[in-house]
Amino acid sequence: MPDIPDHLIRLKGGFKAFLSPPPEGVVRLTVGEPGFDTPKNISDAASAALASGDTHYTRGEGREELCTAWASHLRSRWKIPVEDEGIIITPGAKQALLYAFMVAVREKDEVVLLAPCWPTHAEQVELVGGKPVFVHCEAPSFHPSIDMIRGAITEKTSAIVINSPNNPTGAVYTPEEMISIVQLAIEHDLWIISDEIYTELIWNDTEYVAPASVLGGFERTLTVTGPSKTHAMTGWRVGVFAAPTPIAKVVGRLQGNTCSHIPSFLMPAAELAAKDWSSVEKFREEYIRRRELMLSMLEQIPSLSASEPEGAFYVMVDVRQTGMDATTFAKRAMEEALVQVIPLDSLPGGEGYIRLSYAADDDVIREGIQRLQSWLVQ
Ligand SMILES: Cc1ncc(COP(=O)(O)O)c(C=O)c1O
Structure with a gap:
């Protein structure tokens, strides 16, 4: 096969590696998209x-x-x-x-x-x-x-x-x-x-x-x-x-x-x-609620420290107090707590942090954070 340009070989897949559908039974707190359908x-x-x-x-x-x-x-x-x-x-x-x-x-x-x-x-x-x-x-x-x-x-x-x-x-x-x-x-x-x-x-x-x-x-x-x-x-x-x-x-x-x-x-x-921006107002109210839900549940886990997001639907969580780096945390969270999160170690400025998305449904947020809590607070 002939060569392809180096800059294409170097091209990385962004968060893609962490966004692939996980095995059944794993809760995904990763996906950066609204959990709603497009307005009819x-x-x-x-x-x-x-x-x-x-x-x-x-x-x-x-x-x-x-x-x-x-x-x-x-x-x-x-x-x-x-x-x-x-x-x-x-x-x-x-x-x-x-x-x-x-x-x-x-x-x-x-x-x-x-x-x-x-x-x-x-x-x-x-x-x-x-x-x-x-x-x-x-x-x-x-x-x-x-x-x-x-x-x-x-x-x-x-x-x-x-x-x-x-x-x-x-x-x-x-x-x-x-x-x-x-x-x-x-x-x-x-x-x-x-x-x-x-x-x-x-x-x-x-x-x-x-x-x-x-x-x-x-x-x-x-x-x-x-x-x-x-x-x-x-x-x-x-x-x-x-x-x-x-x-x-x-x-x-x-x-x-x-x-x-x-x-x-x-x-x-x-x-x-x-x-037509009418549905956006409804989505906004949902996100505000889900953000509160995720932040209040995260507060119950002493080894995690969440930053208060001012916008979008992501929370940066500092995991260093668990003694793990973010990549190890994400790998173990997937294997031991059955929760998928995105480690930010590979991003400049993201070392020690994971990204959680609260675009997910309430049940998913509840189950995901609950599993992290049971895993971390033994
Ligand atoms: C900051 C940012 N810009 C752009 C996009 C991509 O938007 P689109 O799906 O319209 O290509 C995303 C999607 O995650 C994003 O987070």
């Missing part, structure tokens, strides 16, 4: 489009009415001054992120990541030939230090990635932090890649300030969002790339030359998701 009106819109024969090639960026719907949402909800032509509808937010890194990173450029970060961000930086530079965010808040970000910027830096609310830490950056990061980006003429997939899932009273809404931020921010987490649409593969129009035109050509567009018959559903 949205599914119905796709079924109707499919039934009516909406199965042909169409506008690569997404149909005009679909892009307009997402642009209007981003303008009104998050004050991002994006034009309708500045929107590209992508196969999942992940693909939108890849386009963002392709735009913002040249070979050997450095990209600042606030660690611990979602592994895909770092993998995609490497995939486009860039070098991830990790700036550690200290526990328990996992908020970034602006001075540390400044200290990490060199003449090779081309971009800073912001993901707030953050996966895996749950940190929601304050308006002041967001504005300071935008100012740093302006000072050093950097791109900001803002992964906003969890912005509807904030549990404290922090006002979310989108970097693209800050004065001077829009022209240098590539915003990525989508309905996967908010509308329980993870399997649909719909994402949104939002940028100044000249950049979106480039990304439109990138998409046109690769996947062409998302499936035509999903477009009416993706448009409806941009207009």
